[in-house]
Amino acid sequence: MTVRNPVSNLQTLIRCPSVTPEEGGALDALEAMLSPMGFHVQRMVAKDENTPDVENLYARFGSDGPHLMFAGHTDVVPTGDDALWSHPPFSADIDNGRVFGRGAVDMKGGIACFIAALARHIEENGPPPGSVSLLITGDEEGPSINGTDKLLKWADERGERWDAALVGEPTNPDVLGEMIKVGRRGSLSGRITIRGTQGHVAYPDRADNPLRALPAMLQSLMGKAYDNGNDRFPPSNLEVTSVDTGNSATNVIPDHVSAVFNIRFNDSWTTETLQNEIVSRLQRAAQDLSLRSGKQAATFDIEWLGRPSPVFLTRNDALAGSLSEAIEAVTGKMPSLSTTGGTSDARFIKDYCPVVEFGLVGQTMHKIDEHVPVSDLETLTVIYQNFIGRWFARAVGR
Known part of the structure; x- marks a missing residue:
């Protein structure tokens, strides 16, 4: 099978300018690879208000038995200034043993390797004793509204069931084979707005500067640890990412100040218990009058931003x-099982089946x-091929 070569697979995908949310020909290229292998390929377009339509792909090989899903995305982030690239970002040029291009690592490379691995497995060992599906979205780098979440629901409504899933995101910090992601911290964002009374800085008695309440409020959010972490997760951590009054004048006390924050949290918390903890901390801090002599407790609002990630x-x-075992057999390294990093589409998949990322x-x-590196593409392909054989052997009890 021509798709045995992960390098040529990747070059084909990179040459599709699929900057989110554009399909850019990437799903067409995948369909052209998968259909001759015997996959039943379906495409669906997801829609939602105030978001761009996104085309997604679901392909299945086999019809029964243990079912392994490989999940990923073909959309990529913008290239930035193309003139700064040593090779055009969609050229897929090979130079000094490396394939250059937007999406080479994140994550067209993983898709290219899995397809090559499955093709080799089928050619060398015959079809696996079950089913393999590819769930590929075009909305991972975007708002993630019309992507994996809706594609999973669409497939589930059509009777698709999975026993396990592998997400091909780049998980290794430095060397191929050092890290598997077996979970992800949750993510929660919010904006607090402290209310005051606008006035002239020369007459502070006639105003109420909300900035005088801000230090205590921020200290309440960032000063005390939320937990100590555990054997699988680091401690939860909150960072304030923006503070703004909307005030350009130097002689005017503003009537409000807003601060935006994000917390990455471990399994000591749910979204609801963490929201309650944050509100409780802010309510106590609002009573702090150390910088507000003669004033009442600060008044504030809190707005939860976006969709929390569990x-x-x-x-x-x-x-x-x-x-x-597959990684160790190929690289000689025993990978760490990690929950570090940001969120990924695995947060949607975990509601349907066990999921890991590598x-x-x-x-x-x-x-x-x-x-x-071309060598990493070949190594990852061999790992994936080894993994496919091992997982199906366990799944059917061999």
Whole structure:
């Protein structure tokens, strides 16, 4: 099969300018690879208010038995200034043993390797004793509204069921084989707005400066640890990312100040219990009058921003064990099982089946001159092929 070569697969995908939310020909290219292999390929367009329509792809090989899903995305982030690239960002040029192009690492490379791995497995061992599906979205780098979440629901409504899933995101910090992601911290964002009374700085008695309440409020959010972490997760951590009064004058006391924050949290919390904790901290801090002599408790509002991402942890020895063994067999390294990093589409998949993440080294993702060594593409393909054999052997009890 021509798709045995992960490098040529990746070059084909990189040459599709699929900057989110544009399909850019990437799903057409995937369909052209998968259909001759025997996959039943379906495309669906997801829609929602105030968001761009996004085309997604679902392909299945086999019709029964244990069902393994590979999930990923073909959309990529913008290239930035093309003139700064040493090779055009959609050229897929090979230079000094490296493939250059937007999406090489994040994450067209992972998709290219999995397709090559499955093609090799089928050619060398015959079809796996079950089913393999590819769930590919075009909305991972965008708002993630019309992507994996809706594609999973669409497939579920059509009777699709999965026993395990592998997401091909770049998980390795420095060297291929060092890290599997077996979970993700939750993410919660919010904006607090402290209300005051506008006035002239020369007459502070006639105003109420909300900035005088801000230090205590921020201290309440960032000063005391939320937890100590545990054997799978680091401590939860909140960072304030923006403070703004909307005030350009130097002689006017503003009537409000807003601060935006994000907290990455572990499984000591749910979204609801964490929201309650944050509100409780702010309410206590609002009583602090150390910088507000003669004033009443500060008045504030809180707005939760975006869609919170829940924390999750996969405990599935058949899945993580098969992948760890495959990595060790190919690289000689026993990977760490990590929950670090940001969110991913695994947060949607975990509601349907156990899920882990493993892909390329992520050092150049989203950067100018994003690239991947040809040797890493071959190594990842061999790992994926080894994993496919091991997982199905466990799934059917061999």
